[in-house]
Amino acid sequence: MASLVTRLLGSLHTANPPSKPGHVASSVGLFSALGEFVGSANALFHAYGGSSIKLLMLGSVIETGRRIFRWFITRFSIEYCTTIRLNSGDPAYEWVVLLLTQENVWRRSREFVVTANNSRRKWAVRATTKEEGSKINAEYVPTYQRPQLFRWRGYWVEIQRLGNVNAVETPAGPYGGQGTSMSVTIYTLDMNVLSDFVEDAYDRYVQVNRPHVVVHMIDSNFGPNQLWTSVKHKMKRPLSSIILPTGVVDSIVEDAKEFINTENWYAEAGIPHRRGYLLYGPPGTGKTSTIYALAGALNLEIYVLSLSSRFVDDAYLQRAASAIPKHGIFVIEDIDCAFPSRDDDDDMDDAAYTAFMHNTNPHRSVRGMARMAVPAARTAVTLSGLLNVIDGVGSEEGKLFFATTNHIERLDPALLRPGRIDVKLQYEYATRDQAEALFTRFFPERRFPQFTANGVHQDEPRASPPPAYFRQPLTADLPDPDLDSQPLTLPFLANVFASRIPPGEFTTAELQGYLQGFKTAPVNAVRGALAWVERERTERDERMREREQRRIKVKERRAAMANAAPGLTVSYTQPPASATRIIPGSSVVVNGGPAVPMVVPGVATPPTAPVVTVPQIPETPAHTNGMNGYHGVDGEKSPPTKPPVENN
Numbered sequence: 129m130a131s132l133v134t135r136l137l138g139s140l141h142t143a144n145p146p147s148k149p150g151h152v153a154s155s156v157g158l159f160s161a162l163g164e165f166v167g168s169a170n171a172l173f174h175a176y177g178g179s180s181i182k183l184l185m186l187g188s189v190i191e192t193g194r195r196i197f198r199w200f201i202t203r204f205s206i207e208y209c210t211t212i213r214l215n216s217g218d219p220a221y222e223w224v225v226l227l228l229t230q231e232n233v234w235r236r237s238r239e240f241v242v243t244a245n246n247s248r249r250k251w252a253v254r255a256t257t258k259e260e261g262s263k264i265n266a267e268y269v270p271t272y273q274r275p276q277l278f279r280w281r282g283y284w285v286e287i288q289r290l291g292n293v294n295a296v297e298t299p300a301g302p303y304g305g306q307g308t309s310m311s312v313t314i315y316t317l318d319m320n321v322l323s324d325f326v327e328d329a330y331d332r333y334v335q336v337n338r339p340h341v342v343v344h345m346i347d348s349n350f351g352p353n354q355l356w357t358s359v360k361h362k363m364k365r366p367l368s369s370i371i372l373p374t375g376v377v378d379s380i381v382e383d384a385k386e387f388i389n390t391e392n393w394y395a396e397a398g399i400p401h402r403r404g405y406l407l408y409g410p411p412g413t414g415k416t417s418t419i420y421a422l423a424g425a426l427n428l429e430i431y432v433l434s435l436s437s438r439f440v441d442d443a444y445l446q447r448a449a450s451a452i453p454k455h456g457i458f459v460i461e462d463i464d465c466a467f468p469s470r471d472d473d474d475d476m477d478d479a480a481y482t483a484f485m486h487n488t489n490p491h492r493s494v495r496g497m498a499r500m501a502v503p504a505a506r507t508a509v510t511l512s513g514l515l516n517v518i519d520g521v522g523s524e525e526g527k528l529f530f531a532t533t534n535h536i537e538r539l540d541p542a543l544l545r546p547g548r549i550d551v552k553l554q555y556e557y558a559t560r561d562q563a564e565a566l567f568t569r570f571f572p573e574r575r576f577p578q579f580t581a582n583g584v585h586q587d588e589p590r591a592s593p594p595p596a597y598f599r600q601p602l603t604a605d606l607p608d609p610d611l612d613s614q615p616l617t618l619p620f621l622a623n624v625f626a627s628r629i630p631p632g633e634f635t636t637a638e639l640q641g642y643l644q645g646f647k648t649a650p651v652n653a654v655r656g657a658l659a660w661v662e663r664e665r666t667e668r669d670e671r672m673r674e675r676e677q678r679r680i681k682v683k684e685r686r687a688a689m690a691n692a693a694p695g696l697t698v699s700y701t702q703p704p705a706s707a708t709r710i711i712p713g714s715s716v717v718v719n720g721g722p723a724v725p726m727v728v729p730g731v732a733t734p735p736t737a738p739v740v741t742v743p744q745i746p747e748t749p750a751h752t753n754g755m756n757g758y759h760g761v762d763g764e765k766s767p768p769t770k771p772p773v774e775n776n
């Protein structure tokens with residue numbers, strides 16, 4: 129028996145030929161050995177008649193047959209099919225998923241992950257047969273892990289999802305989280321079929337997304353190993369809806385078009401084929417809207433990255449930039465966060481001062497506390513990392529790069545030099561023309577035909593009551609000499625509205641917010657404008673006052689800290705419970721109460737130490753917990769070394 133098995137294994141071994149002619153011969157040898165093996169097994173069985181031997185024989189035959197079958201299948205599939213693998217996060221993955229959805233490949237799936245979404249993404253499985261669709265905007269994404277076979281243009285195609293099988297159950301994203309991929313096997317020898325398949329997927333993707341701008345973002349749930357994991361589909365915005373001074377929008381569109389169409393020129397001139405734009409100005413003036421409208425007009429996809437995202441550092445930034453396909457628009461929002469700002473210093477002062485006043489650790493120096501209290505960096509990206517991405521190894525050719533900022537003054541000049549930023553576009557508060565154009569956009573003549581012919585009289589019934597917010601004596605119900613007793617047309621109303629908005633004082637977003645309250649009432653929008661301006665001014669003044677107070681507070685704190693000798697430990701014998709005076713180098717005096725000695729060992733009190741008033745300190749458990757009694761630099765308990773110093 130053993131010799132038979134050995135012979136069979138020997139045949140199997142020689143049945144794996146190095147060359148084709150031997151292939152057929154050795155296969156024949158294999159089958160004859162098999163036949164001999166089965167015959168001998170039969171003889172053995174008759175000789176011994178044991179049922180266990182019978183079972184053993186049967187098992188061996190089945191296993192051998194299975195191996196031979198697999199051997200043939202592997203051979204066959206290598207030669208007669210082509211396989212591609214697609215990774216989530218790659219644009220091609222999205223294209224193919226859409227094709228599979230349209231082909232209804234997962235129709236037999238009975239297990240779904242439902243994700244509510246606002247992305248208007250067009251794929252997943254249709255979960256309702258109702259004509260009008262579902263009331264909610266949700267995706268039903270199959271969790272299918274098994275291979276799916278379907279016909280595409282007469283070819284058999286097999287799809288299998290690979291990687292982290294549980295990924296789809298995480299909130300990371302509808303088509304899987306970390307490491308999800310998909311293999312597509314087409315049963316054909318023709319490589320062209322493969323590229324036709326991917327092209328078909330791409331065409332469908334473009335078709336479906338024609339009315340949308342595709343925006344790729346980074347979903348922080350995915351972790352630092354995944355790029356561009358979140359996809360949103362925003363309705364395209366017409367360029368005409370962007371209200372900027374005449375010619376600005378057109379010039380930026382022309383510039384971008386020219387860039388895309390002159391690739392050869394760049395190559396011949398030896399200049400890297402990329403273009404950088406910086407859009408800067410106050411928030412709400414239309415920077416982001418311009419980029420979206422441009423992307424819609426040129427059918428380009430947007431890749432938006434915020435430098436302050438949790439795990440975005442130099443390496444990640446570079447990988448993310450490299451993964452953007454040609455003609456993608458790479459947008460870095462609020463690029464100034466890669467640079468230190470005055471506000472950060474103020475924050476630091478705030479935090480450092482709090483640590484200083486609530487010194488719970490007697491071993492820490494004032495400097496150390498200040499350092500400890502520095503807020504977390506706004507980004508892990510360094511300036512050199514950023515510059516590298518813009519013009520170095522990380523920047524692929526054929527890309528449009530947009531950066532937006534509210535603080536151009538914080539940007540390093542190295543970033544702004546031509547070659548990195550080629551076009552700088554300043555956005556400003558709304559001009560009179562912009563206010564008028566915005567009004568006209570809100571109240572187009574086609575929606576308000578009653579205003580077009582001879583105009584409307586104010587004593588005619590109004591289209592709708594003014595919003596409750598404006599139902600005040602100052603606005604809609606008071607006489608308005610500019611409007612009353614004369615026929616009102618939309619151009620006239622737009623003109624009066626614009627004349628009531630002080631130029632250079634409000635952002636377009638603020639005006640838009642105001643007009644949204646009057647969707648169907650253009651006359652009331654004009655009547656309420658003056659009161660709105662007044663109210664906004666009052667609120668703004670209030671905000672400015674608060675800011676100024678904060679700034680003064682920060683200055684005082686800074687001075688208090690500067691006056692404390694660096695490198696020292698400051699402790700209190702009693703908790704500073706209310707408004708406190710610090711006399712640098714000597715004592716703390718609690719308002720109205722008994723003076724509390726502040727001991728600064730090893731430093732002589734400056735004879736003319738200035739008195740710095742600092743604001744009230746809230747009572748915290750830290751004060752009542754371990755702060756009573758003196759703690760010197762080395763944490764030793766000892767009596768105060770100086771008498772209290774009275775404040776003046």
Ligand SMILES: Nc1ncnc2c1ncn2[C@@H]1O[C@H](COP(=O)(O)OP(=O)(O)OP(=O)(O)O)[C@@H](O)[C@H]1O
Nearest residue numbers: 369370371372410411412413414415416417636637
């Ligand atoms: N110039 C403009 N033309 C048309 N709409 C505008 C304009 N400026 C602002 N808006 C409207 O105001 C809102 C905010 O605009 P947007 O996000 O483009 O401003 P932003 O300058 O990018 O602000 P931020 O600096 O805060 O990102 C949008 O709804 C947009 O429609």
